[in-house]
Amino acid sequence: MKSLRVRLLIWVLVPMLGALALSAWLSWRSARDMAALRQDRTLLASAEVMAERIQWANGELAARTPLAALAMFASTAHDRVYFEVRDASGNLLAGWPGLISDKEHPAIGVEYGTLDFNGERVRAVTLTRELRRRGQVLRVSVRVAEGRIGFNRLLHALWWPTLQRESALLAFALLLMLLGLTLELRPVLDLRRRIEQRAPDDLTPIDPTELDLELRPVVETLNQYAVRLTQQVEAQKRFVMDAAHQLRTPVALLNAQLDVLDHAKVSPDVSETHEAMRACARRQRLLINQLLALFRVEAHDAQRTPAVAVDLLVHVRRSCVELALFADAKRLELEVDAPNDAVMVLGHAALLQSMVFNLLDNAVRYAPEGGFVRACVRPLGEMVELCVEDNGPGIAPSRREAVFERFNRGDNSDDNGFGLGLAIVREAVRGCGAQLTLGDGPNGQGLRVTVRLRAAPTHPAA
Numbered sequence: 307m308k309s310l311r312v313r314l315l316i317w318v319l320v321p322m323l324g325a326l327a328l329s330a331w332l333s334w335r336s337a338r339d340m341a342a343l344r345q346d347r348t349l350l351a352s353a354e355v356m357a358e359r360i361q362w363a364n365g366e367l368a369a370r371t372p373l374a375a376l377a378m379f380a381s382t383a384h385d386r387v388y389f390e391v392r393d394a395s396g397n398l399l400a401g402w403p404g405l406i407s408d409k410e411h412p413a414i415g416v417e418y419g420t421l422d423f424n425g426e427r428v429r430a431v432t433l434t435r436e437l438r439r440r441g442q443v444l445r446v447s448v449r450v451a452e453g454r455i456g457f458n459r460l461l462h463a464l465w466w467p468t469l470q471r472e473s474a475l476l477a478f479a480l481l482l483m484l485l486g487l488t489l490e491l492r493p494v495l496d497l498r499r500r501i502e503q504r505a506p507d508d509l510t511p512i513d514p515t516e517l518d519l520e521l522r523p524v525v526e527t528l529n530q531y532a533v534r535l536t537q538q539v540e541a542q543k544r545f546v547m548d549a550a551h552q553l554r555t556p557v558a559l560l561n562a563q564l565d566v567l568d569h570a571k572v573s574p575d576v577s578e579t580h581e582a583m584r585a586c587a588r589r590q591r592l593l594i595n596q597l598l599a600l601f602r603v604e605a606h607d608a609q610r611t612p613a614v615a616v617d618l619l620v621h622v623r624r625s626c627v628e629l630a631l632f633a634d635a636k637r638l639e640l641e642v643d644a645p646n647d648a649v650m651v652l653g654h655a656a657l658l659q660s661m662v663f664n665l666l667d668n669a670v671r672y673a674p675e676g677g678f679v680r681a682c683v684r685p686l687g688e689m690v691e692l693c694v695e696d697n698g699p700g701i702a703p704s705r706r707e708a709v710f711e712r713f714n715r716g717d718n719s720d721d722n723g724f725g726l727g728l729a730i731v732r733e734a735v736r737g738c739g740a741q742l743t744l745g746d747g748p749n750g751q752g753l754r755v756t757v758r759l760r761a762a763p764t765h766p767a768a
């Protein structure tokens with residue numbers, strides 16, 4: 307069983323149910339004894355009244371059955387009452403023959419027992435006395451028996467309320483227990499929620515000081531594990547980044563050698579191969595640059611490097627300049643809609659540059675020939691809104707989550723990208739504590755990317 311709460315409840319429930327069963331059995335026994343005592347007393351009293359009325363008449367014994375002897379059994383249970391008075395020789399003086407069997411020879415005094423008579427189980431009391439007259443001694447037995455309906459009803463009436471009371475107490479105790487367990491396990495559930503709500507890459511230590519003593523060692527162990535994991539992840543990132551850096555040099559060399567070949571006279575076949583190699587080398591260079599950009603934004607530790615005031619417009623304009631040639635080649639209308647003054651946001655220059663460049667790069671790349679690309683920057687009180695829109699094919703709502711995954715290019719099969727730009731944008735947005743949404747471009751055509759950044763507080767001049 308995986309649930310601590312269920313296991314604890316079972317540990318409490320099983321002993322309590324055992325205690326309830328034992329107590330129910332004990333109270334049933336005591337109720338049974340009381341009901342039996344009451345029935346036996348009535349039977350004996352009745353037998354004694356009958357025995358009193360046995361008299362000598364004409365030299366023989368005669369028994370009369372007084373109504374009072376039977377009236378004491380009157381009850382709503384309507385049990386059948388049997389009696390027999392007979393002498394030691396087996397002569398029936400009164401009552402039901404056979405209630406005392408011929409084989410029985412009751413001893414003087416009182417005997418109690420349970421027997422079957424007239425097709426039912428009955429409780430019986432046998433009172434045996436000796437009667438003397440003129441030197442003659444005769445033994446007489448009186449047996450009175452009653453059915454069990456009244457006895458069972460009394461037993462039920464005595465026992466059932468006790469059982470109900472104890473069951474109600476158990477239910478109440480369990481309810482309290484459940485409430486207590488839920489309240490006491492809340493810190494564990496809270497801790498689980500806190501860990502679940504963390505971003506997948508958030509390995510910062512959890513503060514154990516506010517936790518219960520029992521939970522602290524667990525959290526401390528988790529923190530130590532997180533430290534080891536962070537070290538390992540950082541070592542891996544460093545390795546990949548170093549590898550990308552190392553790749554830069556041979557690719558640059560390759561480009562330089564291809565440049566030399568540009569001036570050499572070569573046959574058309576070699577020239578074709580040369581062009582293919584140049585395209586390949588260019589693609590390698592772009593890939594390495596994108597990978598390094600991604601590693602850099604990922605390696606940025608927003609917690610250790612506080613955000614600073616950065617002019618967003620600088621990065622918008624710089625990116626436009628870098629993309630101007632490309633946009634011209636496609637005869638694009640590249641427009642910046644922004645205030646004349648600086649628009650200061652809270653962030654990090656390198657992250658903002660990567661973010662703005664990749665958004666504009668996408669817009670320029672996916673806008674059609676002769677289309678338009680617009681970057682607008684709008685201060686909105688405590689926020690600043692940056693939007694980049696184009697009139698290209700846009701991104702279908704169903705794909706808007708997937709395009710942020712690395713190397714996810716959707717249906718694009720051309721050689722013009724790697725599917726890393728939006729992954730870089732997402733990391734940069736996160737590093738600046740901003741929010742990003744994808745939507746339809748103007749008139750429902752193309753793509754509109756909106757980034758909401760925190761505006762840098764302006765300090766009034768002293």
Ligand SMILES: Nc1ncnc2c1ncn2[C@@H]1O[C@H](COP(=O)(O)OP(=O)(O)OP(=O)(O)O)[C@@H](O)[C@H]1O
Pocket residue numbers: 596664668669672673696698699700701709710714715716717718722723724725726727728729752753
């Ligand atoms: N402005 C846009 N209009 C239409 N589709 C877009 C736009 N921006 C991104 N996409 C789609 O999202 C995919 C992922 O974009 P992303 O920028 O991550 O990669 P990429 O542009 O293909 O390559 P690169 O790594 O060079 O940026 C693109 O392949 C494209 O299908």
Ligand SMILES: [Mg+2]
Pocket residue numbers: 664667668723726727728
């Ligand atoms: Mg891109």
